[in-house]
Amino acid sequence: xxxxxxxxxxxxxxxxxxxxxxxxxxxxxxxxxxxxxxxxxxxxxxxxxxxxxxxxxxxxxxxxxxxxxxxxxxxxxxxxxxxxxxxxxxxxxxxxxxxxxxxxxxxxxxxxxxxxxxxxxxxxxxxxxxxxxxxxxxxxxxxxxxxxxxxxxxxxxxxxxxxxxxxxxxxxxxxxxxxxxxxxxxxxxxxxxxxxxxxxxxxxxxxxxxxxxx
Numbered sequence: 001x002x003x004x005x006x007x008x009x010x011x012x013x014x015x016x017x018x019x020x021x022x023x024x025x026x027x028x029x030x031x032x033x034x035x036x037x038x039x040x041x042x043x044x045x046x047x048x049x050x051x052x053x054x055x056x057x058x059x060x061x062x063x064x065x066x067x068x069x070x071x072x073x074x075x076x077x078x079x080x081x082x083x084x085x086x087x088x089x090x091x092x093x094x095x096x097x098x099x100x101x102x103x104x105x106x107x108x109x110x111x112x113x114x115x116x117x118x119x120x121x122x123x124x125x126x127x128x129x130x131x132x133x134x135x136x137x138x139x140x141x142x143x144x145x146x147x148x149x150x151x152x153x154x155x156x157x158x159x160x161x162x163x164x165x166x167x168x169x170x171x172x173x174x175x176x177x178x179x180x181x182x183x184x185x186x187x188x189x190x191x192x193x194x195x196x197x198x199x200x201x202x203x204x205x206x207x208x209x210x211x212x213x214x
Contacts, residue, residue, distance in 0.1 A: 001025070001158070004058030006051050006073065008035040011089055012064040014132035015124060015166065017043040021135075022165035029054025052080055060085040060158050061118075067092040067100065067107055075114040082117035085155040087162070089124035092183055097191030099184055106180030108149065119155035122179035123148045123163065125186050136167020147173035149182055 001024045005012045008030040016039070020026050026045040030036030033050070040048035047057070055061055055077050063070050067090040074081065092100040092107040101107055108122040123146055124132070131137050137144040146163045148170055150156045160170040173182065189200040204210075 001161070002057055002059045003027070003162075004029055004054035004056075004061045005045075005064055006030075006054060006061060007064035008032065008039045009064060010129035011124070011132065012062065013039055013043060014129045015062060015064070015089070015162075016045060018132070018135075018166040019162065020044045024165070027054045027057050052077060055080040055084070058084060060087065060162070062087045062089065063111065064089060066090070070107070071110050071114050074111050074118070078115055078117065081115045084118055085152075085158045086111065086115060086118040086120045087124070087159055088120060088122050088179075091125050091186045091190070093187045093190055097187055097195055099187040101180065101183065106176075106183055108176055108179035108183070112176060119150065119152040120176060121148055121150035121152075121155050121159045122176065122182050123159050125182060126189065132166065134167075138167065144168045145171045147171045147182055149173050149176055149179040151175045 003019055003024050003026045005016050005026060005028050008028065012028065016026050016028065020043050028036045028040040028045050028048040029051040031051065036048040051073060061084055063086060065073060070090055088108045088111055090107050094100045108120055112120040146168045148156055148159055163170040192198040192200045
């Protein structure tokens with residue numbers, strides 16, 4: 001698969017490295033050409049360039065930019081993104097672990113509105129980049145589950161493949177209208193992990209107990 005990565009930060013590095021190892025043709029696109037070149041060399045990407053060039057060469061695109069930059073970048077690439085899978089891993093979380101989109105459209109929904117001909121899928125937003133650097137992310141013998149939200153089944157199949165290539169297990173979490181729940185979950189658990197030092201996983205019982213005593 002040809003994958004374009006928009007961004008040169010930690011998420012671009014961590015996820016891009018998995019996909020290069022899996023044999024995908026990855027192109028790193030950045031607003032800073034030198035940073036794009038350095039990241040491409042570090043992960044062994046097939047190429048690098050500007051944002052537009054990375055999208056043009058891709059079948060699927062990872063948007064790995066800060067939340068506040070993503071919508072404007074996507075709006076500037078409408079023709080290039082048409083018909084392509086756009087994976088949104090951003091988290092609209094601000095000071096005090098506040099959800100920045102509260103009361104309005106989800107970040108993923110805003111991207112879909114900015115690029116209406118792209119197939120947006122929300123994924124990879126619940127973990128710190130160091131988790132994604134694990135090869136693979138497995139805890140207590142169980143691969144990390146990665147929830148996905150999207151409306152296009154073809155696009156979901158593409159992202160499921162990318163999740164598996166990172167050593168994780170894809171979980172369908174509903175349509176793009178549920179992406180805001182994933183973003184709100186990120187705001188909640190980041191606040192618990194970082195702000196309170198609490199183990200967010202301890203909030204939920206094992207699956208066998210999810211609907212009552214076993």
